Amino acid sequence: MAPASDAPGDGEKRGLMVNNSLCKEKVPFFTKDGSRNVTWYICGPTVYDSSHVGHARNYVTFDIIRRILEDYFHYNVKYVMNVTDVDDKIINRARRNYLMDQYRSGAIDLNKVIEDLERAMEEELVKQQKKISDTEGGLEKATSSRQKDDLADRVKQEQLKVTKINEARDLLQGQKEEARKLGGKEGINMLLGGSAADSLASQLDARLGATVTDHAIYKSHTLKYENEFWDDMTALGCGYPDVLVRVTEYMDKIIEYVEVVLANKFAYVANGSVYFDTKAFREAGHQYGKLNPAAVGSSLLASESESNFETSEKRTSCDFALWKKSKPGEPAWESPWGLGRPGWHIECSAMASDILGDNMDIHSGGHDLQFPHHDNELAQSEAYFHCHEWVRYFFHSGHLSIDGLKMSKSLKNFITIKEALTKYTARQLRMLFVIQSWDKSINFSTTVVNEALQKEKQFKNFFANVESYLRQHPMAGIQRPGDDEKQLFSRVDQAQIMVRERLEDNFDTAGAVTELLTLVRDVHSYIDKCKSANGKPQPSLLKKAAIFVTKILVVFGLSDAKNDEIGFGSTTSQSGSTGNLTTVVAPYVDGWVSLRDSVRSAVKSNASQAKLMELTDKVRDEDMVDAGVCVVDEGNTSTWRLDDPQVLQRERDERRLKVKEEKLRVLRQKRLQKANLLEKHEASSTSPQEIFKTKDEYKDFAFDERGVPTHDKGGKELPKNAKKKFEAAYKKAVTDHEKFKDSLVKDPHFLQNLRAELQEIVSQILRLEQDR
Ligand SMILES: [Zn+2]
Structure with missing residues (x-):
């Protein structure tokens, strides 16, 4: 090979x-046959809920690697993906949604709904407590340390569920009154929208699940989330698979597969279900748990993917279901073992084998799929083919956490792909994954996101800079390369070698970006050097460097520039070359015409210089931003580049917000100073004779002729030190009052003016605050 x-x-x-x-x-x-053909199977989504940024990391990562293999290393990749559209999670979710919808449409009495919710939570709590004490009982009897760890973890998980139910119960208490005020359907919907409804859904499912006979509810549920998944993939710029395999379209092949595993004596039938025989598999010389041997035996991990994992139907606790007998209310297919449905792992073995045969080059998925899913897939397929190598290379993308925590709805750090795309562009998200190692964990935090935005900006500035030189004819001017040109040419050659080295080293895209940015820096230094020597940089050389940088960004899916275009492609200039000329130029010409109109009327009305500057700021910050043009002031001149209007608007709004926050800060400080000053003046406007007499605390005291207290309300003479204090305060009041009178002579309205100034500051603050 x-x-x-x-x-x-x-x-x-x-x-x-x-x-x-x-x-x-x-x-x-190496590929299987030494050719350029690569076969690849990627575990796709289980379509029961919206996809989140963790999924985005997985699919974008493998999209990038697929592009590198195809467009950089020039392999011919056959990319197969599955969609799991039969699964415990789907059944649970779809049936509960259906039962809740029915309950909701029949609910008319608010008090009855409250009663039902409260009862459901009580029952759930009792059930949870029993589970906890059962598990704790098991923990005491556990012999191996693995069993102990597993059970201890499980107790923690069950306890967490209790906390959640208690939280939901408290929340319901708080919501009851509000719901009663809303009344009727609105109040009912509010309560059923809260987390207390989860308990009610479980209770309804336990009671009525078996009566659900309309299996169309599963289809419509999976269809909805599968469509959403493809919308997300399109929005993220991920290529579609070459072959898509859905479980519901593969029932016959899956059944056949199970039959062969049974015939090969690596499985057994028990009560309408079929289980994989891990003991027989091992005894035949196979290794079970190739990817994560340490996890074998962890019922906690294994049971996450299989409901009813601990069943007495199994010969060994490690065994797992190939085919599950369907309970009433679950979707079911005819099989030699009765009505049932496939286990989760068997579908990938059967469908991948159908398309790719007994050996594939690459199999990939998220890090958390290693055990049990991928290890079970390997076991089943080896059992089916009597082979020892079904997959040549297993790729696992790293885990994604959010601000250092596992993503979870209850932690409120669950970010769907759609939500992420309202905050960042698809290119920014992709850049974030490109500058990380694909097989390492990443933390989705502001710091990491900002690093990606920063790198994107560096590329943008580079393209804008080069483009400004390429607007002249590339062959015009002096062409003979000097030392600087020769040096930069060899830097471009060097960068090509370095990028290649990086990509050959386990698709090190982060390292490749670093190499590209080093070249970008070298090009900028070259331009600066030319400028300081009053010369011009050679356009053909700049173009050579920019085309190389663009090509690599295209390989990563960060740019869709065509042929020898440079930059981020149509993702930068939203109108591009499509559409007729009027449509294309309209936003720019509109901006120019409106600027011209406002300048003319400003000049006619003798507007101030500040007003004119305001107009030029408006065209830069409004019209051009909306048209996708970023104008950057550099001293007395400005440069421009095209960019996504959404990105520019966001950047502009952030800038404005900062300016506003600063204005508010200064105004609030002023308000405080003025208010203190006003208070001081107002205090000193009182005649010194009155300052004590008018205060409640000295009511019924005796005073001397100057109004200074001498005796307390009981008629007792004040002690010396108290008298001393009053004397000092009186003296100060006399001085302050004199000063006040002086100010009044100078400006009889000074107090009113001060009040008016304070009022004006307060209204300015209000206006700014309301304008958020
Ligand atoms: Zn799979």
Whole structure:
């Protein structure tokens, strides 16, 4: 077998090295038959809920690697993806939604709804407590440390559920009154929208689940989320798979597969279900748990993917279901073992084998799929084919956490792809994944996102800078390369080699971006050098560098520039070359015409210089931003570049917000100073004779002729130190009052003016605050 290698124009002997989870190290990448054809199966979504940014990380990551293999290393990749549209999670979710919808449409009495919710939570709590004490009982009897860890973890999880139910109960208490005020349907809907409804849904499902006979509810549920998934993938710029396999379209093949595993004596039938026999598998010389041997035996991990995992029907606790007997209310298919449905893992083995045969080059999925899903897939397929190598390279994308925490709805850090795309563009999200190692965990935090935005900006500035030189004819001016040009040419060559080295080293896209940005920096230094020597940089050289940078960004899916275009492509200039001329130029010409009109009327009305500056700011910050043009002031001149209007609007709004916050800060400070001053003046406007007499606390005291207290309300003479204090306060009041009178002589209205000034500051603050 020849080493997998070579992008065109490269005579290097080095080959592609990849991190293969099967051996946990970087190994040379060869295809099965030594050809350029690569077969790849990726575990797709279980379509029961909206996809989140963790899913985005997985699919964008493998989209990037697929593009590198196809467009950089020039492999011909056959990319197969599945959609799991039969699964415990789907059944649960769809049936509960259906039963809740029915309940909601029949609910008319608010008090009855409250009663039902409260009862459901009580029952759920009792059930949970029993589960906890059962598990704790098991924990006491556990012998192996693995069992102990597992059960201890489970107790924690069950306790967390209790906390959640208690929280929901408290919340319901708080919501009751509000719901009663709303009354009727509105109040009912409010209560059923809260987390207390989860308990009610479980209770309804336990009671009525078996009566659900309309299996169309599962289809419509999965269809909704599958469509949403493809919308997300399109929005993220992920290519579609070459082959899509859905479980519901593969029932016959899955049943056949199970039959062969049974015939090969690696499975057994028990009470209408079929289980994989891990003991027989091991005894035949196979390894169970190739990817994560340490996890074998962890019922906690294994049961996450399989309801009713701990059943007495199994021979060994590690065994797992290939085919499950369907309970009433669950979707079911005819099989030799009765009505049932496939276990989760068998679908991937059967469908991947149908398309790719007994051996594939790459199998991929998220890090958390290693055990049990991928290990079980490997076992089933080896049992089916009597082979020891069904997958040559297993790729697992790293985990994504949010601000250091696992994503979860209850932690309120669950970000769907759609939500993420309202905050960032698809290119920014992709850049975020490109500048990370694909197989390492990442933390989705402001710092990491900002790093991605920063890198995107560096590329944008580079393209804008180069483009401004390319507006002249590339062959005009002096062409003979000097030392600086020769040096930069060799830097471009060097960058190509370095990027290749990075990509060959386990698709190190982050390293490749660093190399590209080093080249960007070199180009900028070259331009600056030319400028300071009053010369002009050579356009053909700049273009060469910019085209290389663009090509690599295209490979990563960050740009869709065509042929020898440079930059981010149509994602930068939203109108591009499509549409007729009027449509294309309209936003720019509109901006120019409106600027001209306002300048003319400003001049006619002798407007101030500030007013004119305001107009030029408006065209920069409003009209051009909306048209997708970013104008950057540099001293007395300005440069411009095209960009996504949404990004520019967001950046402009952030800038404005900062300016506003600063204005507010200054105004609030002024308000405080003025208010203090006013208070001081108002206090000193009182005649010193009155300052004590008018205060409640000295009511019924005795005073001397100056109004200074002498005796307390009981008629007792005040002690010396108290008298001393009153004397000092009186003296100060006399001085202050004199000063006040002086000010009044100078300006009889000074107090009113001060009040008016304070009022004006307060209204300015209000206006700014309301304008948020
Ligand atoms: Zn799978």
